[in-house]
Amino acid sequence: MSAVSLAQRLAVWGSLPRLSVQMRAPVRIGALVPLSGPEQSWGAPGLDGCRIWVDWINERGGMMIGGRRHKVELVIHDSALGEEATLEAARQLVETQNVRLVLTLGGPNMGLAFAYLMERRVLTATLLPSDLSPDHPTLIAPAEVHPFFVVTGVDWLARTHPEAKRYALCSQKDPLGLPSLATYRAACRVAGREVVAEVQYDDATADVDAIVAQMMAESPDVLCWCSSPPPTIDALTRAAHRAGFTGQIIACTCDTYPELIRATSPEFMEHFTFQFPDFDDPALVDAEFFFRRPKAFFDTYTARFPGHWSAVSWEYAAILDLWHEAVETAGSLSTTSVLAALKRGRHMPHTFGMAKWWGDEVYGIDNALVGDWPVVSIKDGKAVIQEFGSVLNWLETHKDILIEELGHAGQLWHQRVKPDLPAALAQTND
Numbered sequence: 001m002s003a004v005s006l007a008q009r010l011a012v013w014g015s016l017p018r019l020s021v022q023m024r025a026p027v028r029i030g031a032l033v034p035l036s037g038p039e040q041s042w043g044a045p046g047l048d049g050c051r052i053w054v055d056w057i058n059e060r061g062g063m064m065i066g067g068r069r070h071k072v073e074l075v076i077h078d079s080a081l082g083e084e085a086t087l088e089a090a091r092q093l094v095e096t097q098n099v100r101l102v103l104t105l106g107g108p109n110m111g112l113a114f115a116y117l118m119e120r121r122v123l124t125a126t127l128l129p130s131d132l133s134p135d136h137p138t139l140i141a142p143a144e145v146h147p148f149f150v151v152t153g154v155d156w157l158a159r160t161h162p163e164a165k166r167y168a169l170c171s172q173k174d175p176l177g178l179p180s181l182a183t184y185r186a187a188c189r190v191a192g193r194e195v196v197a198e199v200q201y202d203d204a205t206a207d208v209d210a211i212v213a214q215m216m217a218e219s220p221d222v223l224c225w226c227s228s229p230p231p232t233i234d235a236l237t238r239a240a241h242r243a244g245f246t247g248q249i250i251a252c253t254c255d256t257y258p259e260l261i262r263a264t265s266p267e268f269m270e271h272f273t274f275q276f277p278d279f280d281d282p283a284l285v286d287a288e289f290f291f292r293r294p295k296a297f298f299d300t301y302t303a304r305f306p307g308h309w310s311a312v313s314w315e316y317a318a319i320l321d322l323w324h325e326a327v328e329t330a331g332s333l334s335t336t337s338v339l340a341a342l343k344r345g346r347h348m349p350h351t352f353g354m355a356k357w358w359g360d361e362v363y364g365i366d367n368a369l370v371g372d373w374p375v376v377s378i379k380d381g382k383a384v385i386q387e388f389g390s391v392l393n394w395l396e397t398h399k400d401i402l403i404e405e406l407g408h409a410g411q412l413w414h415q416r417v418k419p420d421l422p423a424a425l426a427q428t429n430d
Contacts (some may be wrong), residue, residue, distance in 0.1 A: 030099035036082035041230040046312040053317040087112040106131040111419040132363035133413035147180035149373035152389025154187035168197035168215035171226040181226035182409040201242040208239040225251035255310040276311035283385040
């Protein structure tokens with residue numbers, strides 16, 4: 001697949017004369033993501049990125065498929081209203097709105113919807129590779145390999161702060177939190193770090209001060225928030241500051257770091273390691289990444305949606321970029337053709353460099369695009385990429401330890417209970 005991204009193609013298109021090409025029916029993209037509840041921070045900001053992507057495409061006349069241009073439309077549903085409501089939303093996307101791709105966060109409410117989308121062979125993308133399985137052949141994870149990239153943060157912290165050996169972990173007890181908890185356990189084992197405390201909590205009733213007190217009772221060098229929801233990470237960090245913690249903090253994300261610097265101190269937050277950069281980071285400017293003009297996207301996003309940049313702001317748009325390239329390559333919107341175009345050669349660029357379709361050992365199917373991932377810390381009040389760690393190398397070297405920990409947490413694909421789609425559809429139709 002070509003390494004030319006949407007941003008580059010737009011730059012070229014802008015220099016060419018516009019052609020009068022007959023417009024056809026719009027291409028609809030479904031977004032079935034959380035817009036309410038505790039996970040909305042992983043849904044709404046990503047939709048804002050999609051809106052920018054759709055506008056950029058349509059400003060240039062739309063998608064070119066088989067010599068004809070098609071406008072792009074985004075069709076949005078909330079996935080946080082329960083599993084049955086999410087199934088009904090998926091049915092509307094497919095049966096009424098004729099979407100050609102469904103973007104999802106994945107996770108707890110998607111079981112029935114995934115079963116339905118797979119039965120209808122709809123190309124679907126998730127930000128949670130733990131959703132992948134042989135039962136989900138047209139489900140892909142092309143943007144993010146959550147939570148496996150967190151191993152790069154633990155590895156970096158072990159090399160740069162070798163004295164920080166004792167970890168205390170906390171995680172919410174759900175399909176987003178438990179795979180992350182298992183992955184941090186595995187990363188600590190590989191890095192020779194000791195896990196001295198572990199707290200699992202219900203995010204709806206979490207007492208952050210009590211969680212932090214329980215973690216600090218074991219005198220850890222590192223507090224790890226795993227993949228707690230962004231508002232909870234903010235609250236846990238403030239609680240650690242109130243409790244006088246002076247060690248290292250590590251987590252998947254830190255979306256509110258500017259507010260946390262103001263609430264705590266620049267010195268306190270310089271002990272925080274996470275995995276999602278701002279896209280104006282100098283390390284992204286000249287890199288050979290698929291998302292070739294990250295700063296242009298970041299500047300557009302922060303101007304249009306000030307104060308809303310987050311870990312997911314760019315991720316759904318990055319998926320759309322890869323999908324668009326595959327549609328153009330295939331000259332078709334069919335799931336079979338687009339999936340074949342995406343996976344031909346098995347190696348292709350993703351946001352942070354070259355990557356490989358991987359996952360059979362853990363998911364039973366090679367539908368996760370795995371490559372490098374940034375490690376981020378805060379310097380002088382700004383998130384700064386410290387290095388790009390190879391998630392793929394870590395997985396291929398240490399997958400046995402990871403599989404063991406995922407198994408202990410009940411998070412391997414074959415340990416899941418399969419949803420009863422026929423019963424759910426029968427109840428819906430009654």
